[in-house]
Amino acid sequence: xxxxxxxWLLANNITFYTDHLSVGLVAxxxxxxxxxxxxxxxLLTRRLLQKVCxxxxxxxxxxxxxxxxxxxxxxxxxxxxxNKLAQIWFEPGVVRSIAEVSTESWTLLIVLFISFAxxxxxxxxxxxxxxxxxxxxxxLVQTLKILISIGIGISIISxxxxxxxxxxxxxxxxxxxxxxxxxxDPILGLVAGIQLSANNMLNxxxxxxxxxxxxxxxVIDIGLTTVKVQNWDxxxxxxxxxxxxxxxxxxxxxxxxxxxxxIKRAIMIDxxxxxxxxxxxxxxxxxxxxxxxxxxxxxxxLEEANKTADLSLRLNGRRLTNIGxxxxxxVRYLKNHPKIRQDLTVMVRQLAxxxxxxxxxxxxxxxxxxxxxxxxxxxxxxxxxxAVVSEFDLRIYQNPTGYDMREAxxxxxx
Numbered sequence: 003x004x005x006x007x008x009x010w011l012l013a014n015n016i017t018f019y020t021d022h023l024s025v026g027l028v029a030x031x032x033x034x035x036x037x038x039x040x041x042x043x044x045l046l047t048r049r050l051l052q053k054v055c056x057x058x059x060x061x062x063x064x065x066x067x068x069x070x071x072x073x074x075x076x077x078x079x080x081x082x083x084x085n086k087l088a089q090i091w092f093e094p095g096v097v098r099s100i101a102e103v104s105t106e107s108w109t110l111l112i113v114l115f116i117s118f119a120x121x122x123x124x125x126x127x128x129x130x131x132x133x134x135x136x137x138x139x140x141x142l143v144q145t146l147k148i149l150i151s152i153g154i155g156i157s158i159i160s161x162x163x164x165x166x167x168x169x170x171x172x173x174x175x176x177x178x179x180x181x182x183x184x185x186x187d188p189i190l191g192l193v194a195g196i197q198l199s200a201n202n203m204l205n206x207x208x209x210x211x212x213x214x215x216x217x218x219x220x221v222i223d224i225g226l227t228t229v230k231v232q233n234w235d236x237x238x239x240x241x242x243x244x245x246x247x248x249x250x251x252x253x254x255x256x257x258x259x260x261x262x263x264x265i266k267r268a269i270m271i272d273x274x275x276x277x278x279x280x281x282x283x284x285x286x287x288x289x290x291x292x293x294x295x296x297x298x299x300x301x302x303x304l305e306e307a308n309k310t311a312d313l314s315l316r317l318n319g320r321r322l323t324n325i326g327x328x329x330x331x332x333v334r335y336l337k338n339h340p341k342i343r344q345d346l347t348v349m350v351r352q353l354a355x356x357x358x359x360x361x362x363x364x365x366x367x368x369x370x371x372x373x374x375x376x377x378x379x380x381x382x383x384x385x386x387x388x389a390v391v392s393e394f395d396l397r398i399y400q401n402p403t404g405y406d407m408r409e410a411x412x413x414x415x416x
Contacts, residue, residue, distance in 0.1 A: 032101075035087060036080050043079045047072040065126045071119040074112050081109040107158045114154045121146060144226035145192050190244035191227040197247055204229070204246060209254035215241050217251075234373075262343040262367035263376045269387060270359035271325060272397040278321040283395075287327060292334040297322070300330075325352075328394040329362060332387065336366050341379045343367040359399035 055067030085105035121143045128139040160167040198204045204221060210231050211218045219233035229246060231239045257263055279287070288297050304320045332350040336342050346367040353361035364387070368379045391398060 032084055032087060036084055039080050039083050040076055043076040047075050061130050062123065062127045065123045065130070066120075069119040069123055071116060071123070074115045074119060078109065078112045078116065081105050081112060085109065103161055106161050110154050110158050110161070114150060117150050118147060140223065140225050142192075142195065142226075145188065148188060187227045187242070187244075191225070191242070194244040194247045195224065195226065198224070198243075204253060205255065209258065210251055211254065212241060212246075212249070212251040214249060215239055215245070217241055258371050260346075260367075261371060262346050262369060263371045265364060265366050265368060265380050265383070267380070267384065268353060268361040268363040269384070269391075270356075270399040271362055271391075272359050272399040273355060275395060275397040276323065276325045276360070277395070279324050279327060279395075283324070284322065287393075290331070292338065293327065293331050296330045296334065297327070324394040324396055325360070325362070328391065328396055331390075331394075332362075332364065335386070336364070336383075339383070341369050343369050 052067050052072045055063040058064055058067070082105075085102060088101035088105060125139055125143050156167050204210065204224065206221055206224060208221045209219070210221050210229075212231075217231040217233065217239040219231050219239070221229060222232045222238075223230040225243065227243055229241045229243055231241060233239055284297060284301065287293050300322060304322065307320050329350050329352065333348070336348050336350070337344060342348060343366070348366045351363050351365065353363055355361075364383065368376050370376055370379060388398065
């Protein structure tokens with residue numbers, strides 16, 4: 003077209019700046035064509051296709067309609083058509099080369115934006131479908147974005163300098179060490195993300211505890227280079243992804259999936275309060291439905307064992323103790339508790355005595371893993387234990403307080 007415009011200008015005796023004028027008129031024509039093409043593409047894509055996607059029943063298409071994909075497609079169509087028109091309308095020369103390089107570079111840049119929009123849509127779709135919970139989608143998508151950006155960046159540079167991309171890639175061989183240093187964290191993060199996914203070590207929503215980074219909370223994001231943990235105080239801790247492979251961390255997912263959360267706490271029994279129980283105590287405690295069967299059975303065993311023993315001394319026979327009876331009571335109390343898992347371990351064990359007394363440890367699992375509910379169940383159990391221990395003539399050990407000192411001093415004065 004530039005040639006025809008120049009011929010028309012010369013035919014009409016317009017001989018001053020003919021070349022510049024013809025270039026300007028062709029450029030004006032390309033600008034007008036760009037606006038027309040953009041408007042037509044706008045009607046076809048954003049008004050029609052985007053509306054169809056937004057109203058679609060498919061989640062992926064709805065997510066696609068929420069992005070700027072169709073805006074970028076408009077720009078891509080304009081760039082492709084203008085590039086073709088520039089090749090046809092301009093005569094071979096510097097101006098044509100500049101127009102081709104500009105439109106080709108612009109086209110590659112728009113392709114980059116389109117790929118980003120598609121990858122973002124894929125990420126949202128994976129989260130909607132629940133795939134991202136068990137797979138490091140965000141980290142892989144970020145890796146793809148980096149690779150695509152590098153590839154398109156090399157292509158644009160090759161277009162600008164007029165050389166093959168292979169020449170640029172061969173020249174980058176000497177920069178491998180530098181690139182490895184620059185992209186060390188993304189590379190380590192990618193490898194770590196694959197290992198975490200392949201071994202099913204960490205998912206979104208898992209309760210992660212990592213004391214080295216002061217992390218104790220729920221995993222809210224698994225990225226290419228970082229994992230974000232929302233702690234129980236609502237602070238956010240950022241952990242390098244590769245640290246989850248190189249260091250140790252605790253994942254509480256097994257507890258959540260099992261449906262039972264462990265209760266493991268000991269009470270300290272004052273050793274001086276431990277003694278044999280009397281016949282009156284046996285009669286009184288037998289009235290408890292939880293202890294009746296135990297006392298009757300145990301008493302029968304002891305009576306059988308003591309038939310040949312000289313009972314003139316207590317140490318010659320076997321008798322019921324208050325701490326043993328109390329332990330048996332707690333076992334039966336837990337086995338009849340409606341909020342304790344009976345298919346998991348339930349026991350009350352006596353640990354090695356310490357300077358603070360005899361530890362009596364409660365070991366069982368609640369049937370509710372929610373934190374607040376779990377604490378309520380545990381507190382209710384120990385409320386009952388602290389209240390009922392005196393029925394067995396036992397005392398809970400605790401260090402003397404100021405109140406104890408004042409009471410002892412008052413009694414001494416009296």
